[in-house]
Amino acid sequence: MTEIISSGTKRGIPGNIEMPLAVERLPNGHTLIADAGDEAGFGSEIVEVDPVGNIVWNYNEGLRFAHSGRRLKNGNTLITDTTNNRLIEVTPDKKIVMNSDEWGSGTGKLSDGSHLHYPNEAFELEDRTFLVTDRNNDRCIQVDRNGKVIWAFEKELQHPHNANALPNGNILIADSDGNRILEINRKKEVIWSYGDGSKETLWWPRSGIRLKNGNTLVTDSKNHRIIEVSPHGKLVWIFQTEHVDKFYITQATKEDSFLIACTGHHQVIEVDRAGNIVWLFRNYRRPAPIFARLANGFFKELGDDGNPLHWVLATRLSEGGGKVVWLNNHKPSSCPGLEFDRPGTLFLQQDIAVKPGSTYRIGGDIKTIDVKGTACLMVDFFDSYGASLYRDITLMPSGEFFTGTIDWTHDIFEVRVPPRATYAELRVSINNSGKVFVRNIMMNLI
Amino acid sequence: MALDKLISEKRKRQCAKLIEISKDIVRQAFDKFKLEELGITWTGGKDSGLTLWIIRQVCQEKGISLPKTMIIGEGDEFEEIEQFVERIKKEWNVPLEICRNEDILKAANYRLNALVKVKDLNERNREELERLGFEEDEFPFEAESYVGNHLMKTVVFNQFLERNRIKGIFQGLRWDEHPARFNDPYFEFKEGGDLMPEHTRIRPILHFTEKDLWDTYGGFNIPYCVLYERGYRSLGAKTTSQISMEGVPAWEQDLENTEERAGRRQDKEKAMERMRKLGYM
Numbered sequence: 216m217t218e219i220i221s222s223g224t225k226r227g228i229p230g231n232i233e234m235p236l237a238v239e240r241l242p243n244g245h246t247l248i249a250d251a252g253d254e255a256g257f258g259s260e261i262v263e264v265d266p267v268g269n270i271v272w273n274y275n276e277g278l279r280f281a282h283s284g285r286r287l288k289n290g291n292t293l294i295t296d297t298t299n300n301r302l303i304e305v306t307p308d309k310k311i312v313m314n315s316d317e318w319g320s321g322t323g324k325l326s327d328g329s330h331l332h333y334p335n336e337a338f339e340l341e342d343r344t345f346l347v348t349d350r351n352n353d354r355c356i357q358v359d360r361n362g363k364v365i366w367a368f369e370k371e372l373q374h375p376h377n378a379n380a381l382p383n384g385n386i387l388i389a390d391s392d393g394n395r396i397l398e399i400n401r402k403k404e405v406i407w408s409y410g411d412g413s414k415e416t417l418w419w420p421r422s423g424i425r426l427k428n429g430n431t432l433v434t435d436s437k438n439h440r441i442i443e444v445s446p447h448g449k450l451v452w453i454f455q456t457e458h459v460d461k462f463y464i465t466q467a468t469k470e471d472s473f474l475i476a477c478t479g480h481h482q483v484i485e486v487d488r489a490g491n492i493v494w495l496f497r498n499y500r501r502p503a504p505i506f507a508r509l510a511n512g513f514f515k516e517l518g519d520d521g522n523p524l525h526w527v528l529a530t531r532l533s534e535g536g537g538k539v540v541w542l543n544n545h546k547p548s549s550c551p552g553l554e555f556d557r558p559g560t561l562f563l564q565q566d567i568a569v570k571p572g573s574t575y576r577i578g579g580d581i582k583t584i585d586v587k588g589t590a591c592l593m594v595d596f597f598d599s600y601g602a603s604l605y606r607d608i609t610l611m612p613s614g615e616f617f618t619g620t621i622d623w624t625h626d627i628f629e630v631r632v633p634p635r636a637t638y639a640e641l642r643v644s645i646n647n648s649g650k651v652f653v654r655n656i657m658m659n660l661i
Numbered sequence: 662m663a664l665d666k667l668i669s670e671k672r673k674r675q676c677a678k679l680i681e682i683s684k685d686i687v688r689q690a691f692d693k694f695k696l697e698e699l700g701i702t703w704t705g706g707k708d709s710g711l712t713l714w715i716i717r718q719v720c721q722e723k724g725i726s727l728p729k730t731m732i733i734g735e736g737d738e739f740e741e742i743e744q745f746v747e748r749i750k751k752e753w754n755v756p757l758e759i760c761r762n763e764d765i766l767k768a769a770n771y772r773l774n775a776l777v778k779v780k781d782l783n784e785r786n787r788e789e790l791e792r793l794g795f796e797e798d799e800f801p802f803e804a805e806s807y808v809g810n811h812l813m814k815t816v817v818f819n820q821f822l823e824r825n826r827i828k829g830i831f832q833g834l835r836w837d838e839h840p841a842r843f844n845d846p847y848f849e850f851k852e853g854g855d856l857m858p859e860h861t862r863i864r865p866i867l868h869f870t871e872k873d874l875w876d877t878y879g880g881f882n883i884p885y886c887v888l889y890e891r892g893y894r895s896l897g898a899k900t901t902s903q904i905s906m907e908g909v910p911a912w913e914q915d916l917e918n919t920e921e922r923a924g925r926r927q928d929k930e931k932a933m934e935r936m937r938k939l940g941y942m
Binding site for chain 2: 508509512513515576578579580612625627629631633655657659660661
């Protein structure tokens with residue numbers, strides 16, 4: 216019998232904030248939040264909340280993993296709709312008045328012939344043009360409302376996530392996979408930088424902002440901390456929570472406090488200089504159920520969507536690709552698999568309640584076809600607020616890593632449940648391209 | 662070069678320190694439990710071999726016999742390990758019990774990869790399969806599959822505890838052998854559960870790295886199975902264990918920068934690097 220411990224909620228409920236990625240405090244004291252949505256790709260929206268937490272405006276039409284919403288001077292909102300590879304501008308009554316898909320005579324192409332690829336951030340500049348961080352094209356660009364590229368910086372960037380303009384006209388860029396923050400001038404010269412490339416200094420910084428005092432505040436995501444750095448590169452202030460939380464974007468308020476998008480605990484917090492949380496917005500109900508033990512590990516039951524019952528196809532990080540496929544000729548039962556064709560990663564996953572300190576044996580059979588990246592079984596553990604206990608996916612316990620074409624192989628691994636964990640997320644994972652099939656998945660306390 | 666020639670006096674003293682820590686754990690176990698409540702798991706491999714040798718030192722010091730020792734017969738053993746176990750059993754007077762899941766072996770007709778039908782198994786094994794969530798009607802007889810591993814090892818282990826009313830069981834696990842072991846404690850109490858009796862797991866050699874272990878074997882002339890001289894680093898079932906470097910003794914391999922349990926596995930570090938470069942979360 217399948218015992219459900221927590222049934223989860225309907226997906227895509229407006230106002231349910233699953234993964235806040237960007238924040239800003241508006242002049243009227245409200246807070247604009249970009250919610251990327253849940254693991255299955257539902258619920259991405261831009262939400263405006265007042266100081267007591269009422270949702271006063273939202274926009275969610277067609278968004279997929281939207282990373283940013285920025286209020287423009289004309290009162291409209293500029294949305295970076297990441298997985299849809301587009302920018303849109305919407306009015307307060309939710310009409311789209313600009314859509315980058317219409318650039319280049321409807322091809323979505325920019326004047327330089329390129330297309331936005333996984334854009335993460337866009338700000339309006341003084342002259343009403345946009346500064347766009349075009350992550351998978353490894354660049355930041357200035358474009359006008361018709362897609363004309365006015366300026367571009369694409370030297371040596373590796374997956375930048377945020378670029379913003381400083382009052383002096385320079386640009387501050389979070390070069391995330393380069394583990395650096397760069398300040399460049401319009402002549403594309405590096406004026407200032409922080410980070411030596413090592414993870415100890417910065418690990419996947421997602422944003423940097425220049426403070427009034429001249430220091431730079433960096434959201435050092437995988438080190439799960441916010442740091443303030445002086446112009447000479449001295450660390451002058453650190454904010455960190457007890458739990459591992461992946462902070463995405465930080466913005467300074469007029470009151471000199473900081474608004475932080477916390478993806479781990481599904482909330483936005485405002486923190487003062489003493490590290491107190493002075494404001495918080497959390498409106499989260501988990502979408503996926505939690506099972507008492509692994510359910511349908513032999514894939515004999517199908518859900519209404521034709522995918523294995525009780526398993527979630529997690530497309531959040533799949534950059535728009537990926538699906539479940541079946542190896543139908545296989546005896547004695549059908550084996551599901553994942554087919555994937557691009558960078559990013561795709562999971563088939565299920566949440567199972569666990570007790571800290573206990574040990575589980577997890578395993579099953581795996582078969583791969585032409586996997587260019589890595590396919591494996593892995594486990595992530597989460598705390599009671601729904602935050603992963605790991606800073607980075609590579610630190611999560613996993614079975615063997617499979618690459619290429621490998622026939623059915625037994626894979627067994629053991630995991631000890633870390634302190635604070637309340638549930639495990641067991642995943643069949645694939646990145647890059649190829650197919651991975653699984654059968655007879657089991658997970659038992661030992 | 663012979664193992665014992667490689668170890669300096671200084672290194673030997675360092676290893677002696679590590680042995681002392683282990684002996685202290687063993688002594689604590691003897692304080693906590695009666696001799697007849699203790700058991701030892703042995704495989705014939707290097708980890709449980711060192712553990713057995715250390716327990717034997719403490720027993721000699723106390724003038725008592727070794728606790729009851731189990732070895733699991735999976736039906737897929739190396740002859741070299743069997744010979745080694747036989748020799749040590751005699752030399753050290755080990756009270757050895759060879760434990761097997763006879764019911765499974767019989768159902769498989771003692772043939773590897775033979776299909777075992779669930780309906781042919783006894784009630785205990787069928788209950789165990791149900792507990793695992795196994796839903797098929799048959800499975801191939803292999804010790805390294807999830808089901809095989811459970812029935813051939815875990816169940817046999819639990820039955821050994823049950824049969825002998827064991828309360829504390831020594832295991833030769835080490836922190837550095839696998840990431841899942843990083844947080845293992847020296848003494849771990851296990852509550853009784855479905856078909857598992859309540860017991861405490863005692864792991865005296867957790868702090869030994871693979872290199873410490875071989876240096877200790879060399880420094881103290883501890884006997885080991887000859888397969889390690891031929892390049893095996895980790896021994897499991899015969900058909901699934903692989904030589905990691907042909908003809909290079911385990912202790913001469915690059916123990917610190919390569920995987921102890923490598924084989925068909927690809928280099929995990931390289932795979933990790935690739936995952937990082939893909940730049941997601």
